[in-house]
Amino acid sequence: MSKPYTGGRKGGTGADDVLPWVIVAVAAFCFLAFFGAWFGGTLGAAVSGAGWNPPPFSLRSMVDLVQQGPSALWPDAPVGAVVAGIVVLFLLAILLIVLLITAVRRRVAKPKALAGKRELAVLLPKEAAAKARSLRPSLPKTGKLDPDDTGNLLGNLEPNGPELRSSYEDVELHLMAPRSGKSTGIAVPRTLRARGPVILTSNKADVYTVTKAERERVGTVWTFDPQGIAHTPRTMWWDMLAEASTIEGAMRLAGHFVGAVNDDASKKDFWISAAQNTLTALLHAANRGGRQVTELLGWLADPADRTPIDLLNDAQMPALAAQLQGTIQGAVETRDGIFETARQCVSCLLDPRISAWVTPDPKVAQFSPQRHALSRDTLYLLSKDGGGSAAGVIAALADSVMRAGAVAAERQGGRLDPPMTAVLDEAANVCRISDLPDLYSHFGSRGINVVTLLQSYRQGSRVWGEAGMDALWSAATIKLLGAGLDDADFVEKVSKLVGEHDVSTVSISRSKDGRTRSTSYRQERVMPVDRIRALPKGTALLLATGIRPALIRLRPWFKEPGAERIQAAAQAESQAMTARAAQIVMEKP
Template sequence: MKTTSAAKGRMYGSELAPWAIVAVAAVSLIVFGGVWLGGTLGAAVTGAGWDPPPFTLSTFAELAAHGPGRLWPGAAPAGVFAGVVAVFAAGAIVMVLVLRKVLKASSRPKGLANARDLAALTPQGIAGRARDLRPSLKGKKELQPDDTGNLLGNLEPDGPELRSSFEDVELDLMAPRAGKSTGIAIPRVLRARGSVLLTSNKSDVYTVTRAERAKVGKVWTFDPQGIAHAPREMWWDMLAECMTVEGARRLAGHFVASINDDASKKDFWISAAQNTLTALFLAAARGKATVHDLLAWLADPADRSPIDLLRDADMTALAEQLQGTIRGAVETRDGIYETSRQCVSCLLDPEIVAWVMPDPDLPEFRPHEHVLGNDTLYLLSKDGGGSAAGVIAGLADATMRAGVGAAERMGGRLDPPMTAVLDEAANVCRISDLPDLYSHLGSRGINVVTLLQSYRQGSRVWGEAGMDALWSAATIKLLGAGLDDADFVEKISKLVGQQDVSTVSVSKGKEGTSRSLSYRLDPILPPDRIRALPKGTALLLATGIRPALIRLRPWYKEPGAAAISAAAAKEAEAITLRAAQKWTTHAVEQR
């Protein structure tokens, strides 16, 4: 047994001996070269001139035996030693930088898209696409980056800037505090060239962007529940969207969706409530009635006013259907009307309904005018019970449909494009047919960005089929940090693909050592690595391009962030002041 161990030791020693000789020679060369170059530079700097000694082993021996005086005559020893130290310090710094770059490059998973694969999203590729999509850019020699497309981020680790085109529609899935607001929503609003629509249940995006957007156009703030405690300085004629059966049905659908967790699962009461609300909305719009009249009709099913108004508008079939509902079994009628009342219960709040009632002292928000300019519309609402989600969804949908109409009148596409950031879309902006709208909004120059916390959150609102349709229709998808749905992450890992991984096997025998190479397929990004994506990074899935890992560009790291931060601080102070005043007023009224 001892003989065998000794034989193995000699075998290993014989294998390592050539490499040891090479390593000693390389280290000796580096040390000697550094001393030779550093001493010569130090002597030259201290006034002895450039007079390098011979680059030989005897020179190094002379230095070790007698010091630098014989090699660099007339040079101060301190200067020589300082030069040597400086050269080795510079070399160490270079080595550290190179090592960091190599480690960073090696940490990037192999098999993902590189800059060449993403050429269509790089500055040169996206600029050419922008000229094709925007007639107003033709003839301009130099384009501003934000005129060419929507900023996505930078390719990891040190790749170029990447942008999506103005006909892309985007779906972003990220956990809370993973960078949705700072890296996506705020930059999109700040960089938008045309009109802007933003939905949210928080005031953070509003606070940061309001002052900047006020510099380029009018700011409309629809804040019926006091998210930013903005004073009511506008009103929207909600019933103006209900002059047609389609418009009335769409608005009814938004209110129904606000209380229905899955658009694909409508029971009898939900479907009947949507039909009833459609008839009542249409009757109110055609008959010049108000929202208060509509609420009165819901409170008293026996009121024949909506039936008479529908007949006066030649909507006989709809009038007969509503009359049939009213004349039906009392239990059925009351169930339908009670469900309808629950759908529009937010309108019972006078602070909410005031925003959708005519007010001669305030300007009216008109969606068809908004989409043609550079104005900004902030739609803020709480989620949960009592929220104004139905109203928010109705106004957001009306604005996007106005954009489609304007695009058709302009030849097919808005120029400049409209930006719609649907933050918290599953909570405050449940547009039931959003997956269907995605398929053509991009081609109209309406850039929609839907922000969700997870795939499952979207499935609860639009159903599995609807969420699958939304996923398929989105031409740009960003998957950020904190995705904890195991099944979804596993599917993403399969979409990213697999790569060949080589394995070296070493076998030893009497004849010597032999090595064999074998390959196996491993995921490019295993599920656990997708789940553990660092904050500020995202996996980019673009149509027709291999997946890529990108680094988001938070607004506070961009040029001009200091001025934006200062304006945001002032806006935050104003919100705090308005909240305090509102609380004081409420306390006085309670007394």
Template sequence: MAGVSRTSSGAPRGADLFFWAFCLVVLANAALFTVAWLGGTLGAAVTGHGFHPPPFTLGAYLALISGDIGTLWPGASPYAVYAGMLVVALLLVVPAVLAGRRLLDVRGRGVGLARVRDLAPLTPAGIAARARELRPSLAGVRQLTPDDTGNLLGDLSPNGPELRSSFEDVELDLMAPRAGKSTGIAVPRVLRARGAVLLTSNKSDVYAVTRAERERVGTVWTFDPQGIAHVPRRMWWDILADCTSIEGARRLAGHFVASVNDDTAKKDFWISAAQNTLTALFLAAARGRVPVAELLGWLADPADRTPIDLLRDAGLPAMAEQLQGTVRGAVETRDGIYETARQCVACLLDPEILAWVSPDPYLPQFRPERHVLGRDTLFLLSKDGGGSAAGVIAGLADATLRAGVVAAERMGGRLDPPMTAVLDEAANVCRISDLPDLYSHLGSRGINVVTLLQSYRQGSRVWGEAGMDALWGAATIKLLGAGLDDADFVEKVSKLVGQHDVSTVSVSRSRDGSSRSTSYRQEHVLPPDRIRALPKGTALLLATGIRPAVITLRPWYKEPDAARISAQARQEVAAITERAAGKATATPWQANRRETPAAG
């Protein structure tokens, strides 16, 4: 009869299981008997009856089970014998348990994922050494605090150690809503920052938790033109300050265009022409020291020659001629360009928003070049969607980042202490069109940028596929959290994590006997379904030059100082609620009026 191959689902599997179960029972009893045999002998020896081990036989085993201690160790106290057994059991079981736990930890981390030795550059010792190289101010400090060495990422799952990124790393985090972006990333970064902080958001939660704590180390600037946290206006920013150059004016125009253009990588004729027109108008207003309100008047009346004359007076005849050509073009074309430009800056028609970017002699002016040199905090809050101040927010964020680059160059190449920029909801409220190109450069200047997105596709809609690929490639640290539902993206990530060998044993039986063979196949270390099903509070860590790892985030409310910060957050939330209620019941004149200090 031909040989019959039985798979793991056939009858021979039951026979094999019985055989292995029988062997396991025999080995377990032998191990227990060995512990009792050795422990009883040592217990009897310690109490003065000499080291006389009983025979290691089946009869001795049966005597031990029946409790006949006197036959095995004549004259010895049963208490001493049992105590010796217990001591030996503890000495052998404890190491076995520790070894078992270590084995379970390794299995829990997953075959093929990074282990502690692979993550040495991110562990406390490795990151501290790197911090001393990047920060000259730490040269004479013997004992460094953890937050002086790097940015907390989380703990290697399941039992550590703590992992941190260096101060030259730039980070991209992709997580679904309610997956821990705010509690596990944004809030801890702001609380632990050693230098200046920049945060963008469309919610008041991070602001409420961190404002009081950041106020202990520096000035808190809150730019809240749309009342996200209902903070009274106590500052203003000169939106035209950097528009004295063509580059600065074009960048600001680009931010406004990006706020209404779904894909900044694709610009049609009207969008491009509107950006050129806004560039010329911003440049004319900045050179002529004209307020933004008057600039809006130029947009409303294309026939107004004032910006053309200001450009000529500033020695920019080419720009003046270009603007004049647009004004003198076909009426339909001119009106289409100007209407598109008006839509881009429509948020400035709101007097509440306009007031935040217009000079105010009664309030302090926010100056990005000073902010980046200290430990102050800038909160940029804006709604997303229609009517948002996203263009203004992106302009101020970009101005602050570029001020950090200039300051770093003057300090020898890097900011020390480093600056922290958390761009939460970057695709909605902070669309810096060339962010992918700036990313790696910012990291080399000591500006730690963290961009938080809900998905890879969300970023692709803003920066285009090529731009998002560039952002992904420039980020030296990537955290992928729970709820990633983009099948194509998750499949790509699974391939990046890699594969490992899986062995399969097959048994073949015939009349001549049986044979066992082992074959190998490759499986994904983390299949797409496991990446999608990452538990909340965990993330897949992809660091440059290091094998992937799964980490556990460290939410702020589980840290030692959480009680104090929670109390401050409750007070801040109550204040926000009170301000919102007061604004809702106020008359329009009361709600919009500006509070000024009393004379004298």
């Protein structure tokens, strides 16, 4: 009976295979250590003034160095200088090794099969500049362009790649958890770098505080702050009812108020739909009759008031007047339910602090969406979440400005130049534009760069419904997925979108005839679910239309040139805001 095979050699063990490599490694280490001491000591002796007199590079020299010390090899040089030279050389060698290991680890940590420079050429500076010239006739046809004139900064390609920029016809969707770099890496830089008019929505004052002073250097800053987020005094008013000059405009305006209280725009029950129709008629009647918000609220409080019906008839709108009259003359329970739902939709206007911002006031300037679209001004739209939120008014004003931009673009030949930047931070909370997914591609073709910032995919689905959020996802030409995405189903879908790649596995088998090495391949996710969920803060997965996914590093504003000046201005604005808040508290009875 034959004996079982126990190794590559008869009677051998695993240690027999490893021992030769151990001997080679020890010999190599001794050689490198002696070479470092020999070269460092010679260099130290030369620097001390003893001249360049290297001792023989031999085994005898190594033994003398170990047994007798540096003076045996460099008798004319101070021992301290020789030792210093050796130590400095070894420290430099250690530093070099650490840098090499760090570089290798970063390269190994980068997921394979993601897009590199070649695939991302359209987002690199050279092609970005060429595309910007084709989209913006005002740019010079030759010469170097300012980077911010060529496109919107997204970040740097990981691990050490160049900066990437989206074009001015791109529309973007960014999904990031709170405190993952959403404000510092996207909202603030995009606002600071914008070349044309800016709209920024938020439920906090952080981006406003950082960017206000810089935007004042470019143009006028308009702050729409009906709930005192930044404690700014009211210096503007907006004619909200001017948007209801047509039935379509009145319906859109009513839709913004309905959307602010309806969690899913795709699901409207009878009461929501009827309330929107009633609000449409009342808003249009107020516009055609030259009435104000307070009178509109009075009509809602008293369904029997025939004033809006008479105003619609006087404006030659008999069909709309008949529809409103039918609602009023219907069953009392149904009428009261419709009007109560409508009252809930516009309940924020009951607060005089909010309604004052949409009521004519000769003491402050009137904001014009049409003028803003052709300027380099900045409009900050601030509102709180939850009950009493002015989200309906915020969404209406943001929508009005963007649609004014689209009209201005058509008059300019099809595209705004310079482009408009709309940063819709906390869009699901304070800027619920119900048909935003449908408007995305239209805005992109008009030079209106819309950036929608959400905390998760599910948050968007709650506002626009599954179909609406899918449409928004599909319409966005640039998608950034940052740290902290915890929706398992969504992250699984993203992992599938990133795709798979071939992974080789080497196996070695041994037999009495020797060793056999074979390579097999298997499909493996480029970025598994757990890796997407654990993306480090400040990084993001970039999904651009027609390009393989890439991993990028965001560039926070406080690490960019000029950050010291911006930081100082932000601190001054923060102190002023604190003082305003204290003054308001003191003035309260």
